[in-house]
Amino acid sequence: MSGPSSSAVAQRVTSAANAVVVGGGIAGLAAATVLAERGVGVTVLEREAYLGGRAGAWSDVLDDGTSFQMERGFHAFFRQYYNLRALLRRFDPTLSFLRPLDDYPILGPNGEAQSFAGLPTRVPWNIIELTRRSPAMGWKDLMRIDGRRAARMLSYNNEDTYRRFDTDTASEFLDSLNFPPAARRMLFDVFAHSFFNPENDMSAAELLMMFHFYFTGNPDGLVFDVARTPFSTAIFAPWQQYLEQLGVRFECETTAQTVARDDNVWRVETDRGHHEGQGLVVATTVPGLQALVAQSSQLDAPRWQQQIDSLALTLPFVVWRLWLDRPTRRDRKPFVGITGRGILDNISLYHQFESESRDWADSHGGSVVELHAYAVEPGFDEALIKAQLLEHLHELYPETAAATIVEERWIVRRDCPAFAPGSYSRRPTVVTPFPQMAIAGDFVRLPFPSALMERAAASGLMAANHLLNSHGVAPEPVQSVSNRGLLAGLPL
Numbered sequence: 298m299s300g301p302s303s304s305a306v307a308q309r310v311t312s313a314a315n316a317v318v319v320g321g322g323i324a325g326l327a328a329a330t331v332l333a334e335r336g337v338g339v340t341v342l343e344r345e346a347y348l349g350g351r352a353g354a355w356s357d358v359l360d361d362g363t364s365f366q367m368e369r370g371f372h373a374f375f376r377q378y379y380n381l382r383a384l385l386r387r388f389d390p391t392l393s394f395l396r397p398l399d400d401y402p403i404l405g406p407n408g409e410a411q412s413f414a415g416l417p418t419r420v421p422w423n424i425i426e427l428t429r430r431s432p433a434m435g436w437k438d439l440m441r442i443d444g445r446r447a448a449r450m451l452s453y454n455n456e457d458t459y460r461r462f463d464t465d466t467a468s469e470f471l472d473s474l475n476f477p478p479a480a481r482r483m484l485f486d487v488f489a490h491s492f493f494n495p496e497n498d499m500s501a502a503e504l505l506m507m508f509h510f511y512f513t514g515n516p517d518g519l520v521f522d523v524a525r526t527p528f529s530t531a532i533f534a535p536w537q538q539y540l541e542q543l544g545v546r547f548e549c550e551t552t553a554q555t556v557a558r559d560d561n562v563w564r565v566e567t568d569r570g571h572h573e574g575q576g577l578v579v580a581t582t583v584p585g586l587q588a589l590v591a592q593s594s595q596l597d598a599p600r601w602q603q604q605i606d607s608l609a610l611t612l613p614f615v616v617w618r619l620w621l622d623r624p625t626r627r628d629r630k631p632f633v634g635i636t637g638r639g640i641l642d643n644i645s646l647y648h649q650f651e652s653e654s655r656d657w658a659d660s661h662g663g664s665v666v667e668l669h670a671y672a673v674e675p676g677f678d679e680a681l682i683k684a685q686l687l688e689h690l691h692e693l694y695p696e697t698a699a700a701t702i703v704e705e706r707w708i709v710r711r712d713c714p715a716f717a718p719g720s721y722s723r724r725p726t727v728v729t730p731f732p733q734m735a736i737a738g739d740f741v742r743l744p745f746p747s748a749l750m751e752r753a754a755a756s757g758l759m760a761a762n763h764l765l766n767s768h769g770v771a772p773e774p775v776q777s778v779s780n781r782g783l784l785a786g787l788p789l
């Protein structure tokens with residue numbers, strides 16, 4: 298995407314250059330990687346004790362003395378995460394820590410199941426085949442669908458899609474397709490919910506972008522890979538080691554509080570001291586960025602400040618990991634999406650793919666099950682939510698009904714970005730109004746389709762490229778699926 302500009306020819310900086318990266322999640326580490334590989338001295342500041350941010354993992358111990366790594370929950374590594382995968386190959390060239398899953402089934406309320414395995418990878422064949430095998434959709438139903446609107450799902454066209462659909466909600470758009478309710482649930486509801494945003498407060502354009510990025514515009518298909526070992530050992534420890542070999546310094550448990558620029562040098566004040574660098578990448582969460590901007594009087598570009606202020610978080614999510622004293626049925630899939638079962642969004646069977654969980658399950662004759670619920674209302678009743686999640690687990694996997702919960706970890710957080718209707722035009726880009734300062738993260742507006750971990754990675758690469766540009770250094774290539782759907786440009 299971002300090929301070398303004609304003036305950028307050097308592979309490394311020629312004079313001493315340094316930069317501070319605030320935030321040690323995927324976006325920050327992506328920026329640090331590109332900067333360090335091109336000779337920039339980098340310091341990464343991270344608020345938590347561990348790297349990885351929302352994909353990070355920390356040490357924990359079960360009551361029986363078993364040490365393990367707890368995470369913010371199951372993560373899917375899709376095959377079209379080209380930028381993230383290129384970064385991960387730096388320290389695991391064959392991506393050996395990833396294990397392919399052959400399917401990603403959706404389970405419906407009345408025993409329906411929708412499979413995404415073995416779909417053709419090109420439009421329109423993938424859509425035709427998915428529709429053909431959908432148990433919730435007959436040929437009569439097909440005739441009732443608003444074909445013109447449905448065709449818009451194949452006509453993603455970047456800015457044009459946002460211009461036309463960003464002020465609509467995802468639920469309005471999906472309603473307008475006139476899919477039968479069961480088919481809508483099976484084909485779209487889980488998909489829309491997977492981005493943590495509630496359908497009725499998510500931009501329809503963002504949904505169309507996601508649909509294009511993950512399905513119709515994705516030549517690598519909708520199935521994905523999972524990590525065989527905890528993210529700390531699979532990703533963040535080796536990534537840190539790789540970066541330290543390039544001279545990157547890490548300071549964890551350090552919160553950046555203000556930034557200011559003097560004599561072409563950024564000074565970052567933290568709760569433990571300060572750091573300086575000619576370049577600055579802020580790759581924090583949305584609240585982290587907002588606090589930094591609010592407290593830094595020099596970041597005084599009103600329009601940009603408004604853009605930062607207008608960013609928002611979506612509703613909280615819940616991750617509930619359970620250590621059960623009984624196994625799950627052997628034919629269960631490692632991961633299933635759930636629809637039409639209240640707040641339950643998905644079930645992961647950790648013992649089927651992750652090393653520590655498998656060891657525990659083997660030695661205890663049990664299982665390690667993780668339940669997710671996204672976009673839950675703040676102030677919910679924890680006992681009620683737990684009861685509901687458990688009830689649905691027991692209905693779907695009856696062999697768990699008699700199991701005793703040996704251990705549990707309950708995580709509720711609210712730190713995923715909102716993609717509310719009308720928010721696209723106000724969303725900040727990687728480039729800021731300030732010299733040698735860029736921002737990165739999965740909330741940043743990018744000029745190509747991307748989401749979640751991949752958006753974090755791509756924005757981090759672009760933030761580093763922005764800083765390197767003024768040094769005349771060649772940018773890191775940034776890749777993406779096509780910016781246009783099959784029917785883009787047709788008058789629909």
Ligand SMILES: Cc1cc2nc3c(=O)[nH]c(=O)nc-3n(C[C@H](O)[C@H](O)[C@H](O)COP(=O)(O)OP(=O)(O)OC[C@H]3O[C@@H](n4cnc5c(N)ncnc54)[C@H](O)[C@@H]3O)c2cc1C
Nearest residue numbers: 320322323324344350351370372373553585738739749750
């Ligand atoms: C339950 C769950 C499941 C998910 N599943 C998937 C999935 O299946 N596939 C997928 O692609 N994505 C998934 N995601 C999303 C993915 O985790 C994020 O998109 C990605 O990790 C975001 O990376 P980031 O670097 O932009 O932000 P973050 O990971 O949030 O990193 C920001 C970092 O900045 C630090 N920070 C904040 N303020 C400061 C400060 N002032 N000073 C210093 N440091 C600061 C934070 O501690 C954090 O480490 C999931 C997320 C969750 C929560």
